[in-house]
Amino acid sequence: MKNEEIQLASRPEGLPDEHTFRFVSTEMPAPKENEILVKSLYLSVDPYMRGRMREGKSYAAPYSIDQVITGGVVGEVVESKSSNFQKGDIVTGMLNWARYQTVQEGIVQKVNPSLAPISTNLGVLGMPGATAYFGLMDIGQPKEGETVVVSGAAGAVGMLVGQIAKIQGARVVGIAGSQEKIDYLVNELNFDVAINYKDADFKSKLADACSNGVDVYFENVGGEISDEVFKHLNTHARIPVCGAISSYNNKELDLGPRVQTILIKNRALMKGFLVSDYANRFPEGIKQLAAWIMAGKLKYEETIIDGFENTPEAFLGLFKGTNLGKLLVKVADPSQSS
Template identity: 55%
Template structure:
C-alpha cells in the first residue's frame, strides 16, 4: 500500500464548460477504515456526463459536490483492509467512492465484482450503471415491440451502444446517431445497427427521414438539442421518447427554455418519460443476469476508452464533451496485487 493518497478535489464551480482549473490534485494520508468500514484501492474509475450536474450549486437528482470536497465516481477496487464481516483482503468490489488512489466505504455500500465473469472494468460500463440504464430505459420505458423503429442519440456511448443492441435483440430496426464516421462504422459494422447518422455532417433531419421511412416508434435520447428537435419531427403516433441525458446542453450558460417542440406531441400522442436507473434498484439482479448472459454469448458487445493514470482523470472527464470516447470512458488507476 502506498504512503500517500492522491485525490482530486472540486476546486471551483465551472461557468459554462469546465476546464482544468475546476480540479485540484492533492496528496493526503491514506485513510483508515473504522468500524464496519473497508479500505479500497482504486483499480478503475468511471467518468460520466452526469457528473457535470454535480459541479453546479443547484438541486438535481444527484447531490452537488461542495467546493473543496473530493470528487466522487463509480469505482472498481480491491479491498486492502476490512473491518466488515462480508469483505476480506483481495476482494474486488464496486461502489461510489472518490477520485483517489484509496477510499473508505461502509461495507454495506459495496457490491461484489467477479473477475471470472468479465474484465472488472465492465462493472462500470456494460455490466454496471450504464448497461442497466440502457436495459431498463429501453425495455421498461421505451417498451419496444418487434418491427418498431428505434432511434438512439449518443449511440456510440456507454448507454447508447447497449440500447441499440438490446433493441435489435427485441426485433427492432435500429438507427444510431453519433458524431464521427469511426463511431458510425462501429455501430453498423460491428454492433448490427441498421443505419447510422453522423450529426456532424450533412442534414440530420433529411438523413433521419431517409433512414426511418416508416417514422420513429422509440427515441432513446442521450443528447438533446438539435438532434432531438430533428427526431421529434419524425415521431409516429403513440411513439415513446426515453429521456436519459441532455449532454448537448450540460455546459450551456443560456439554455433555451419553453416547450418549443411539445406541440408536435399533440398530433402524435407521444409519451415522453425520463429514466433514472436508481428507480430500478430492486431489479438490478435481473438486469445483471441478462446483460451478463448477452455479453457472454456475444449478443451485446462493448468497447472501452481507457485513460491511463489517476492524474489524467480530468482530461478523461472533459473529453466526454468533445465526444472523444467510444463506448465507456474509464480511468485505469492500478492493477490488482
Template identity: 60%
Template sequence: MAPITYKEIHLVNRPEGMPSDDDFKFVEQTVPALQGGEILLKTLYLSVDPYMRGRMQDAKSYIAPFQLDEAITGGVLAEVIASKSPQFKQGDIVNGNLKWGEYNIAKADGLQKVDPSIAPITTRLGVLGLTGLTAYFGLLDIGKPQAGETVVVSGAAGAVGSIVGQIAKLKGAKAVGIAGSDEKIDYLINELGFDAAVNYKKDSFVEDLANALPDGVDVYFDNVGGDVSDAVMRLLNRNARIPLCGAISSYNAAGKDLGPRIQTSLIKTSSMMQGFTLGNYAADFEKGATELGQWLQAGKLKYEETIVEGFENTPQAFLGLFQGSNVGKQLVKVADPDFAKL
C-alpha cells in the same frame, strides 16, 4: 508500515460552461489507521460519466451536488488492501460509489463484490453496471420496443446508447443510431449491427436522418437533446415513446437551452415522453443485471471501452465526454491490483 500517502481530486470551482482543469485540484492525503468495520481500498478503475457535470452545479436535482473543496465521487472498481470487516478480505475486488482518489476508506455497506471469473471486471462499471442498466430499463420499461418497429438512439456510440441499440435488435426492432463521426457510424453498423446510423455533424444531417427513417420513429431514446432531438421529433410516428435519459448537448451551456417547442409534435402523434433516472429501478437491478449478463455471455451483446491511463489524467477523461472522444464506456485506469489474480 509507513503511512500511505495518496491523492484525491477535489472540485474547487463550479464551472460555467465547459469545465476546465482549473475547476479540479489534486489534494494529497494520508491513509488513517483502519477502525472496526472499515476497509482500505486501492483504486483500479474510475468511471467518468456525463451526469457528473450536473452535480458540479449548486442546483436542486435528483442527486445532491458535489461540495466545493471536497473529493468528487463516482463509480469505482477497487481492490481490498486491508480489511477490518468480516464481509471482505485482502485481494477481493469491489465496486461502489467512492471518492476520486488513489485510495479509499469505506464501510462494507454500499460495496459489491466483483467476481472476475464472470466477465472482465471493468464491465461492472459499464455494460453490467449502471450504464447497461440505464439502457435496459429506459428502453424496455418506457420505450417498450416491438418487433418491426424503429428505434432511434442519440449518443449511439456512447456507453448507454450502444447498449440501447443492441437491445432493440434483440427485441426484433430496427435500430438507427446518431453519432458524431464517420468512424463511429462505421462502428455502429459493422460492429454492433445497427441497421443504419447518421452523423449529426454533417451539414446534410437532417436530410440523412429522414432518409434513414422512411418508416418514421416509434421509439426515440434521447441521450443528447438539442438540435439532434429537434430533428428526430419531426419524424415521430403515432403513439411513439421517448425515454428521456440525458441532454448532454446542453450540460455546458452558459445560458438557457432554447429550441423548437415539442408540445405540438407530441400532441399530433399522441406520443409519450418520460424522463427517468436509474434510481427509479433500484428494486429491479438484479433482474436487469442477470439478463444483461446472460446476453453478454451468449455473445448477444458487444461492448467497447475507452480507457485513459493514469489517475492524473482523470479530468481530461471527463472533459473528453463532452468532446465526443470516447467510444462506449469511458474509464480511467488508475492501478493494477497488488493481490488479486485477474
C-alpha cells in the same frame, strides 16, 4: 505513504477546465471496525457528474467546493476490519476520486472477477447497462419491426440500447459524431443505419432513414439533433429521456422548439427517468445483460485512459465525443489475481 484525491476547486461556467479540479495529497487512511481500505483500480467518468458541479436543486446533491469528487469506482480491498470482506476482494460502489480510501462495509458490493473483466461493473454490467436496459425495455418497449432511433449511439448507454433493440427485432438507427463511430455501429453492432450528425446533409439522411417514422427515440443528447428526430415521430411513439449532454455546459437556458404539439398530435409518451428508479430490479437487468453477452448477442466497448493524474482530461473527453463506449480511468492493477 501519501494518498491523493481530486477535489472540486471551483464551479465551472460552461465547459470545465483545469481550474475546476484540484489534486490534493492526504494521509493514508486506516480502516476502523467494520471498515475496509480500498485501492482504486478503475474510476468512472459520466455526463451526469457535470450537473453535480452546479449549485442548486437537482436529482443528486451538488458536489461541494474543496471536497473530494465521488463517482463509480471499482477497487481492491487491501486491508479489512470487516468480517464480510477480505484482502484481495474486488468491490464496486459510489466512492471518492482517490487512490485509496476507507469505506463502511455496507457501501460497496463484491465483484466476481471470473464473470467478466472487472471494469464492466462500471459499464455494461453496471449503471450504463442498467440504464440502457430499463430505459428501453420499460419505457421504450420496442416491438418487432418498429424503428428505434438512438442519439449518442456510440456511447456507453447508446450502443447497448441499439443492440437490445435489435435483439427485440426492431430496426435501429443510430446517431453519432464521427465516421469511425458510424462504421463501428453498422459493421460491428449491426445497426441498420448510422448517421453522422455533423454531416451537412444530416437532416435529409435522417428523413431517409426514418421514412416509416420513429416508434422509439432513446434520448441522450437533446438540442437540435432531437428537434429533428421529433419531426418524424409516429403515433404512440415512446421517448425515454436519459440525458441531454448537448446542453450540460450551456451558460444560458437551453431553448428550442416546443414539443407539446408534437406529443399531442402523435399521442406520444416522453418520460424522463433515472437509473436509480430501478434499483430494486438491478439484479434482473444485469442477469439478462450478462446472458446476452455470454450468448454473443451483446458487445461492449471501453475507452480506458491510463493514470489517476489524467482523470480530469478523461472527464472533459465526454463532452468532446472522444470515447467509444464506456469511458474509464485506470488507476492501478490489482495487487493479486483472484
